[in-house]
Amino acid sequence: MTAKENRKKETIRRILDASAKIFAEVGFEGARVDEIAKRARVNKAMIYYHIGDKKALYTEVLLEIFGDAASRMADNIAGADTPLEKMKAYLRSFTETLLKHPHLPPIMMREMADGGQNLPEVVAKELATIVGLVHAVVTDGYQKGIFVKVEPLVLHLMVVGGVSYFKTSGPARRKYYEMIGETAGSIKDPKGLDFKSEIENIILRAVLKQ
Amino acid sequence: MTAKENRKKETIRRILDASAKIFAEVGFEGARVDEIAKRARVNKAMIYYHIGDKKALYTEVLLEIFGDAASRMADNIAGADTPLEKMKAYLRSFTETLLKHPHLPPIMMREMADGGQNLPEVVAKELATIVGLVHAVVTDGYQKGIFVKVEPLVLHLMVVGGVSYFKTSGPARRKYYEMIGETAGSIKDPKGLDFKSEIENIILRAVLKQ
C-alpha cells in the first residue's frame, strides 16, 4: 500500500517538476502536454488522471511554487527587531525564495504580462500579502523616524522587477556579447557581482533617512 | 499610385498595430494570426503578402517598438549638463518610451522569460546600448564625486523591472481587490500615485552621495 502511495507521489512529483520547468521555459501557451509527459517520464494520460487538464496542471504548479512564500517571509520579518533589520529580512527572504525556485521569475513575468488571468486566488492573495508586509515594514520605519516616506508598492515592484529581470536576462545578455565580442563591458555580468547585496544597498540607501 | 501606396501603408499599419497589441496581450505563442487579421480588418493572406510569417511579423513589431529607443535616450542624456540631470533624463526618457508604447512592457517581460530567443539582433543591440548609457551616466557621476558607487546593470534592471511590473500588474492588483473588497489598502494603486516621480526619488536617493 505504502509502496503504491509512494509510487503515486513520485509520479505526481515528476509531473509537477517537469511542468514547472517547462512552463518556466516556454510559458503556458508554449508548453506541450506531450513534452511534459515525456520529460516527466510518465504516460500522458496519467497527467489527466492524477492532476487534470493543462490549466489545472498550471495552477498546481503555481500553487507549489508560490506556496507559502508570504508566510515564510512574515516569519522572517517578525523575527527581526529594528525596521532596518526587518527591511533586510524582507529583501533576503524574497531573494531566497527566488533562489529556491528558479522557475518563479519567468512564470511570474509571464503571468503579469498576461494580466494575471490565470493567477489562482490563493496565489493572488499570497502576492498581496507580501505587498502588505512591505507596507508594514516601510510604515513602521517611517513612524520610527528611520525611513523616509516611500511608496511601498513601488519599492516592492522595483525589487521584484529587478530580481526578475536579473534572473531572466542572462541568456539575452550572453547572446549579446557573443554577437559583439568580448569587450562588451558594462552589459556583461560584472565579475563577482553580488546581486543580492547590490539590490540591498540600493534599497537601503533609498529608504534610510539621511 | 499615391492612392495605392497609401492604401498599402495603411494596411501595413493596421497589421502592425493589431499585432503589437495582440502580442502584448497574449504573447507570441498565444497570438493567433486569424485574430490579428480580424482585428486589423485585413485579409489574413495580406499579412503573409506584406510582411511574412508569424515570426517575421513578431520581429517587425519588435523593431517598430524598440526602434530607436536608445538613440532617443542618448539624445536626451546628451542634452543634460550635470550627472544629476543626466540621470533624470535617463529615467524620464525611459518612462516616456514606455508611455508611448504601452505594449512594450509585456512584450519585453515575455521576451526575457523566453531567454530572449526571438530578440532580433538590432533590438538586442538597442537594449545593450541603453545599459551602456546608464553605465556612462553612473560612472560620470561617480567620478565627479556626486554619485556613490552603484552597479549600473542592477540599477537599470530595477528601473526596467519596476516599470514593467507596475505597468503590467494593474489587472492583477485590481482583480485582487475585487476579490477582497475595498479595504485592500496598500495593494491598491495608492491614490494619485505618481509612479514616475516615485521611482525617480528612490533611484536618486540611492545614487546621490550623502
Added chain:
Amino acid sequence: MTAKENRKKETIRRILDASAKIFAEVGFEGARVDEIAKRARVNKAMIYYHIGDKKALYTEVLLEIFGDAASRMADNIAGADTPLEKMKAYLRSFTETLLKHPHLPPIMMREMADGGQNLPEVVAKELATIVGLVHAVVTDGYQKGIFVKVEPLVLHLMVVGGVSYFKTSGPARRKYYEMIGETAGSIKDPKGLDFKSEIENIILRAVLKQ
C-alpha cells in the same frame, strides 16, 4: 496486447494502401492528406502519429512498393539456365511485379518526370540493381554467342517504358474511342492482346542472333 498490435497494424495497413492508391492516381502534389485519411477510414492525425508527414508517407509507400523487387528478380533470373531463359525470366519477373503493384507504373512515371527528387536511396539502389541484372543477362548471352550486342540500359528502358505506358494509357485510349466512336481500330486494345507475350516477342527478336 496482441489485439492492440493488430489494430495498429491494420491502421497502418489501411493508411499505406490508401496512400499508394492516391499517390498513384494524382501524384504527390495532387494527393490530399485529408483524402488519404478519409479513404483509409482513419483519423488524419493518425497518419502523422504512425508514419509522419506527407513526404514520409510517400517514402513509406515507395519502399513498400519497390521493396525487394530487385532481389526477387535476381532469384528468378538465377533460377534460369540459358541466356534465353534468363531473359524471359527478367521480362516475366518484371511484369509480375507490375501486376502485383498496379500503382507502380504511374508512381514511377511521375517520379521520373520529377527528376527522381523524391526517390529514397534504397529505391534508387533497387532500380539500379535491376539495370545491373539486365546488363548481366545481356552480356552473358552476347558472350555465349546467342545475343547480339545491345545496350542493356536502352533495352530495359524500352521495357519499363512500354509496360508503364501500356498500363497507364488505358483511360486515355478508352477516352479516345468514346470520343470517336467504335471504329477506332488500331488504338483500341486489340482484342485478346497479350501484352506480356507481345513485348517478350519483340525483345527476344531484337536480341537473339539471327
Added chain:
Amino acid sequence: MTAKENRKKETIRRILDASAKIFAEVGFEGARVDEIAKRARVNKAMIYYHIGDKKALYTEVLLEIFGDAASRMADNIAGADTPLEKMKAYLRSFTETLLKHPHLPPIMMREMADGGQNLPEVVAKELATIVGLVHAVVTDGYQKGIFVKVEPLVLHLMVVGGVSYFKTSGPARRKYYEMIGETAGSIKDPKGLDFKSEIENIILRAVLKQ
C-alpha cells in the same frame, strides 16, 4: 498597332514558354501561377487576361507542344518509299519531335499517370493518329512480306516509353552514381551512347523478317 501586337505576342510567348518549362518540371499540381508569372517576367494577372486560368494555360501548353506532331510525322512517312524507310522515318520523326520539345516527355508521362484526364481532345486525336500511322507502316511492311507480325500499339508504346524514360531518367541515374561512386558501370550513360540509333536497331531487328 503592330508594335502593340508584337508586344502582346511576346508576352504570350513568354508566358507559354515559362509555363511549358514549369509544367514539365513539376507538373500541373506542382506548378505555381506566381512562379510562372515570375519566370515569364509578366504580371500574374496578365496570364488570366491573355490566356485564362491555370487549366487553360496547361491546355494551351499541351496544344503548342503536341501541336501538329502527327501531321509532320505523316509527311515524313509519306516521303519514304519502302516499309523499312517508313519505319525509320517514323522513328526519327518521333525522336526529332522530342528533341525539339524537351518538355514533352515529362508532361506526357504525367498525363498518362493521371489517366489523361486533362488531355484536350485535339491532343488525344493527335496521339491516336500517330498510333494509326504506326499501324499503317507495320501493316504495310507485313503485307509486303518484309516485317513480321507485330502489334503496332505495343511497338509504339515501347518506343514512346523508352524515349520518355531515357529522357527523364538522367537525373535519377546521375543521383545514383553520386550515391555509389564512379564504378556504377552499366547504369551510367554508356559513353557515346547514341540512343536514337540504339532504339532504331532494336526496333528494326524486332520487326524485320529473318
Added chain:
DNA sequence: CATGAATGAGTCTTCATTCAT
C-alpha cells in the same frame, strides 16, 4: 494505475483567382 491509439478542433500557411486603378 498505466499505456498507446484515437479524436476533433484548431492553427499556420499557401495559392488560384479577382479587383481597383
Added chain:
DNA sequence: AATGAATGAAGACTCATTCAT
C-alpha cells in the same frame, strides 16, 4: 494592357483531450 493589392478557400500539420484495454 498592366500592376500590385486583395480575397477566400483550401491544405498540411499540431495538440489538448479521451478511450479501450
